[in-house]
Amino acid sequence: QCVMVCPTAALTEVYHTDKVWEAINDPDKHVIVQTAPAVRVALGELFGMEAGTVVTGKMVTALKRMGFDEVFDTDFGADLTIMEEASELIYRLKNNKTLPILTNCCPAWVKFIEHQFPELIHVPSTCKSPHIMFGTIAKTYYAEKNGLDPDNIVVVSVMPCIAKKAEAKRPELTKDAHNNVDIVITTRELGAMIKEAGIEFVKLPDSEFDSPLGESTGASVIFGTAGGVIEAALRTASEWMTGKPLDRVEFEELRGMEGVRRATVKIGDQELKIGIASGLGNARHILEDIRDGRADYHAIEIMACPGGCIAGGGQPYHHGNHEIIKKRREAIYEEDRRKKVRKSHENKEILELYKNYLGEPFGKLAHELLHTHFEERERI
Numbered sequence: 001q002c003v004m005v006c007p008t009a010a011l012t013e014v015y016h017t018d019k020v021w022e023a024i025n026d027p028d029k030h031v032i033v034q035t036a037p038a039v040r041v042a043l044g045e046l047f048g049m050e051a052g053t054v055v056t057g058k059m060v061t062a063l064k065r066m067g068f069d070e071v072f073d074t075d076f077g078a079d080l081t082i083m084e085e086a087s088e089l090i091y092r093l094k095n096n097k098t099l100p101i102l103t104n105c106c107p108a109w110v111k112f113i114e115h116q117f118p119e120l121i122h123v124p125s126t127c128k129s130p131h132i133m134f135g136t137i138a139k140t141y142y143a144e145k146n147g148l149d150p151d152n153i154v155v156v157s158v159m160p161c162i163a164k165k166a167e168a169k170r171p172e173l174t175k176d177a178h179n180n181v182d183i184v185i186t187t188r189e190l191g192a193m194i195k196e197a198g199i200e201f202v203k204l205p206d207s208e209f210d211s212p213l214g215e216s217t218g219a220s221v222i223f224g225t226a227g228g229v230i231e232a233a234l235r236t237a238s239e240w241m242t243g244k245p246l247d248r249v250e251f252e253e254l255r256g257m258e259g260v261r262r263a264t265v266k267i268g269d270q271e272l273k274i275g276i277a278s279g280l281g282n283a284r285h286i287l288e289d290i291r292d293g294r295a296d297y298h299a300i301e302i303m304a305c306p307g308g309c310i311a312g313g314g315q316p317y318h319h320g321n322h323e324i325i326k327k328r329r330e331a332i333y334e335e336d337r338r339k340k341v342r343k344s345h346e347n348k349e350i351l352e353l354y355k356n357y358l359g360e361p362f363g364k365l366a367h368e369l370l371h372t373h374f375e376e377r378e379r380i
């Protein structure tokens with residue numbers, strides 16, 4: 001079993017592809033797969049395609065041919081994360097509760113704060129990460145809707161990340177066995193499985209994700225690059241705080257390749273100070289500033305991998321070539337621009353999920369199912 005948290009693949013990972021084939025070949029199991037935003041802009045590289053080629057449709061076709069019962073999208077989980085995280089940001093702002101709020105989609109950085117800054121453990125958002133939220137909804141709402149026994153559902157996550165393997169095994173996320181992700185594989189492992197299945201990836205036609213956990217917005221796609229999570233959260237928080245549609249959906253001031261970025265975003269009469277750090281060395285500087293009272297941010301996004309998940313440790317190797325990262329990043333923003341709906345709170349399937357099952361965002365059931373806690377751990 002792989003329990004590593006290395007975000008940069010400096011250590012050798014253990015493949016879990018056999019477990020996935022075993023589940024697919026078990027007639028008693030209902031096996032569903034979800035794919036993270038960054039996977040679709042890098043998977044093609046494993047089949048000789050140009051970096052930054054968007055292969056979403058081919059990837060869905062390949063997963064269907066491999067035998068998954070349903071092919072869904074972690075982007076749905078990302079939109080759900082934004083519903084909760086934007087609500088949490090507004091709650092903290094209105095009630096003068098702990099600020100800044102730190103996004104916590106990245107399990108490597110969460111582990112880092114637990115060990116290195118235990119005194120700041122109350123600061124991250126309590127939202128589960130998108131693929132874990134997805135796993136929870138798959139084994140509750142989706143299971144009920146389809147008359148399935150959650151114990152017979154196997155959720156497979158395809159991630160750009162090795163740390164997600166360890167995240168899915170965290171005790172607070174696995175205490176309820178039918179409430180989580182079962183197997184995590186990386187982009188590289190998915191590439192290996194497509195090759196094992198003898199599928200000619202480049203020649204595949206496109207297919208659409210299945211419903212109801214496959215609909216997503218442009219806001220969720222940009223989770224794949226540094227700065228994207230906080231931009232997605234602000235698209236929703238802005239409209240909720242002002243009650244008015246955004247004049248511009250793209251927050252250019254939050255975008256860039258620098259390891260640390262600071263920006264002020266005006267929402268109505270309020271000016272929100274935003275920080276973005278990618279790479280743990282940069283995260284350390286920002287966290288030291290917060291701990292020592294030198295920073296007055298309202299919200300911060302931290303990603304362990306420089307550039308975010310597009311450069312994750314489970315992606316095709318980029319050997320430090322920044323051009324590759326740049327192309328993947330451009331592809332992510334292009335996907336966002338192509339989407340008809342670009343704000344998480346306008347995702348129809350998400351709205352249906354709240355209406356028919358969860359109730360209010362940040363409400364009682366949402367808290368029970370979609371939020372978690374972190375532990376102070378020994379300094380290492």
Ligand code: SF4
Nearest residue numbers: 007106161305309312
């Ligand atoms: Fe994983 Fe993304 Fe964090 Fe890298 S930035 S460790 S790929 S979640």
